[in-house]
Amino acid sequence: MKKEFKFLGKVALSVMVLGTIILFDSCKKELATPIPIQEEKPIQIKPPTQIKPGLYKIDFDGLRSDGGFSFKIGYVLEGGDSNETPTVSTLRLFENGVELHPPHSAHQDIRDYGGGRFSHWGTTLYFSTTNNTDPVANGKEYSYTLDGSGYPSN
Numbered sequence: 675m676k677k678e679f680k681f682l683g684k685v686a687l688s689v690m691v692l693g694t695i696i697l698f699d700s701c702k703k704e705l706a707t708p709i710p711i712q713e714e715k716p717i718q719i720k721p722p723t724q725i726k727p728g729l730y731k732i733d734f735d736g737l738r739s740d741g742g743f744s745f746k747i748g749y750v751l752e753g754g755d756s757n758e759t760p761t762v763s764t765l766r767l768f769e770n771g772v773e774l775h776p777p778h779s780a781h782q783d784i785r786d787y788g789g790g791r792f793s794h795w796g797t798t799l800y801f802s803t804t805n806n807t808d809p810v811a812n813g814k815e816y817s818y819t820l821d822g823s824g825y826p827s828n
Contacts, residue, residue, distance in 0.1 A: 722751075725817055726826045729768075732799075732816035734809070743788025743802040744781065745809055753820060754794040763794035764822035769804055770814050771825050 722730040736748015755763045755778060767774045769790065779791035781800055788802035799818070803809050809816055819825070 722749075728819050728821060728823055729817050729826050730820070732809070732818065737810060740781070740785060740800055742785030743806045744784040744800050745802070747799045750797040751794060751799050751820070752797055754796045754798065756796060764820060765794040765799065766819045766822065766824065767792050767799070767801055768817045768819075768825050771817075772804075773825065774801065774804065 723733060725731050732747065733749060737745055738748065740746045751765065753763055753765070755761060761778050763778065765777070767777070774790035774792055777792055777794070779793050781793060781795070784791045784793060784800050784802050788806035790802060790804040792799065792801035801816075803812060803814065805812070817825075
């Protein structure tokens with residue numbers, strides 16, 4: 675009887691070892707299989723549409739959500755803030771001609787609170803609308819100046 679238990683114990687141990695080997699082998703195969711990565715659309719460099727002298731329209735082509743209430747444009751806007759110069763951007767943003775605030779906002783604050791916060795960071799504009807709606811669907815016009823000037827009156 676003792677020999678039978680020893681034999682069954684060895685069989686059980688062998689099955690467990692073999693199962694473990696098969697499990698790790700299948701994991702290794704899964705890791706070797708490339709995982710497709712969804713890449714964002716490349717940022718397009720195109721000239722901005724000028725509405726009035728010094729005032730440019732936000733182009734919604736390529737606009738995408740950045741999470742929460744934040745959206746980011748799909749084209750390059752030079753002159754943004756950076757870690758070394760966190761308030762260098764002179765971009766002023768307008769919703770139907772009314773200036774949005776505060777500029778230079780933390781990106782997480784834009785996502786979490788919205789309310790017109792925005793950030794011109796690097797070459798990208800991150801912004802939220804005053805009522806936290808989708809800027810493409812809310813019927814409002816979004817524009818900006820890059821030289822620090824206000825909304826042109828002419």
